[in-house]
Amino acid sequence: MAGKPKLHYTKGRGKMESIRWLLAAAGVEFEEQFVETKEDLEKLRKDGHLLFQQVPMVEIDGMKMVQTRAILSYIAGKYNLYGKDLKDRALIDMYVEGTTDLMGMIMYLAFQPPDAKEKNLALIIERATTRYFPVYEKVLKDHGQEFLVGNHVSWADVHLLEAILMAEECKPDILSPFPQLKAFKGRISNIPTIKKFLQPGSQRKPPADDKFIAEVKKIFNI
């Protein structure tokens, strides 16, 4: 079925942001329909559009896809961002799961009560600098290639850039011990489709502010 993919989500990052990044990196134009009220969500549910009653939901190629990982895997597979064979895929999957875990921590930070935020922010920075970034730094150093897997741009590279930028929003100099990642960041940001996505006016969403968090809590009853 022709036509651009259509994304259903709130007007913020959340779990949809990685999907926006990947589509943008692949040079795929997409439309967005924003869930702005509880009623918007209820309507999607009542009309049977959400397999497990949840968003993200992406209408693509005749399917109403849900579940973030399923959607990302499909896009990566379709647009040749998933490596050339099973072993490349395995590496990409492992790397992406790592950056997913890190970005997940950052995403939930915005929903923590104020007294827990400081402690969790410290934990995020610790995890980023001792568990996650050293891994990607070493991968790049060991093979000396431009990209994480198979000497070819993949979903893993897009996801890592997204994670780096998100972590830098938490602590601007967080990459200072990681020269390979600094160079990687510069390189991947300059890929034309990604460069475009990083410019103002793109469909990239800003970090959540208190007002947005309050709206989201209301929509999802949390």
Next chain:
Amino acid sequence: MCGKPKLTYFNGRGRMESIRWLLAAAGVEFEEEFLETREQYQKLIKDGALLFDQVPLVEIDGMKMVQTRAILNYIAAKYNLYGKDLKERAFIDMYVEGTTDLMGMIITFDFTPPKERNLPLIIERATTRYFPVYEKALKQQGQEFLVGNQFSWADVHLLEAILMVEEREPTVLSKFPVLQVFKARISNIPTIKKFLQPGSQRKPRPDDQYVATVMKILKKD
């Protein structure tokens, strides 16, 4: 590298159980090393065996694989349990993510302080959000399997989820006749039937001792 896959994890279900199920369903023999002390775990980290300092770890085909989903994806694809094309993969992925969320609630349940546990919520989710989806998917296709009229990872994962929920609420399938038939059918697939028998590498339900061991090893008090 030849040889059986080797699984390193605690001596219990947790996140490794779905991997045991999938290997067993594919008829693949595997070895296991159990983490029983914090020292063992720290040694694994020091030796650089754990990419993100976490288990599950599966040594397979010359790789030290970590991250449950990455491992499951690899096994599914290698043993032809991942559908025949991108669209079938998409459906398998969606279904598996659903059963992952449901089983995730149960895994977390055992590690939640008793006062905060919410079994009714799990049963509600199972019977109103998850099981109806699979009941409908099977009914609509009138087929034996969830995707592409062929046995796949989605079927194995759904059976695992059904059995896990039934352990907490034995009547949970009472309103799902198609799932009842599915359960019996998939349980009778020879590799799965074997895995369901006593003496297999399937792990029992977590008990308090298991929870305490895991917390000790990971130093989560």
